[in-house]
Amino acid sequence: GENVEQHPSTLSVQEGDSAVIKCTYSDSASNYFPWYKQELGKRPQLIIDIRSNVGEKKDQRIAVTLNKTAKHFSLHITETQPEDSAVYFCAASLSGGSNYKLTFGKGTLLTVNP
Amino acid sequence: GAVVSQHPSWVICKSGTSVKIECRSLDFQATTMFWYRQFPKQSLMLMATSNEGSKATYEQGVEKDKFLINHASLTLSTLTVTSAHPEDSSFYICSARDPGQIYTEAFFGQGTRLTVV
Secondary structure (H helix, E strand, C coil), X not given: CCCEEEECCEEEEECCXXXXXXXXXXXXXXXXXXXXEECCCCCCEEEEEEXXXXXXXXXXXXXXXXXXXXXXXXXXXXXXXXXXXXXXXXXXXXXXXXXXXXXXXXCEEEEEEC | CCCEEEECCEEEXXXXXXXXXXXXXXXXXXXXXXXXXXXXXXXXEEEEEEECCCCCEECCCCCCCCEEEEEEECCEEEEEECCCCHHHCEEEEEEEECCCCCCCCEEECCCEEEEEC
């Protein structure tokens, strides 16, 4: 089955700096890659996702890049703010369809210091 | 947006008793729902895939007789932790994806904090 590796496990940055989180996946058939943000005690919330036919996607301060050949994808957060502090999870799925499970990475605890 | 609701948010039970957790999709009909378990400061580990009208598919290492899943309607899946023990204490969270979308995110319930004493 699919295996998703995520690095780093913790990341501390100064407010205004950029943060990068990287993930690799094992199943070349995976074609949907979402990123979730989870604040303490709360449910994960989607922040951005990318499909395998796209190499990069951007939404304001957040961007995701995908390298299908190397089977890795990355989350980039620019101009970080204290409210960006949370645990971030990458995930991979064989399909964007509703019946397909997501396999999650182990998460990255991002701390943005004021 | 689509909403998945989970109940209860937290529960404390005595060792040996059973606990039922409900997961409802409020904005769409979910033929498939997913149940995860999350330990403190750890990732979301898929326990099982709940299929409406048929048996759930359990991940390797998950005891199906201990974690009973029922998906009797298109908007409700339940997870029952049977004969709970302290090691079952965890954060359980469900999710569902909208079948009306070709590419759909997974919407998560609020999660249930189970404490077995």
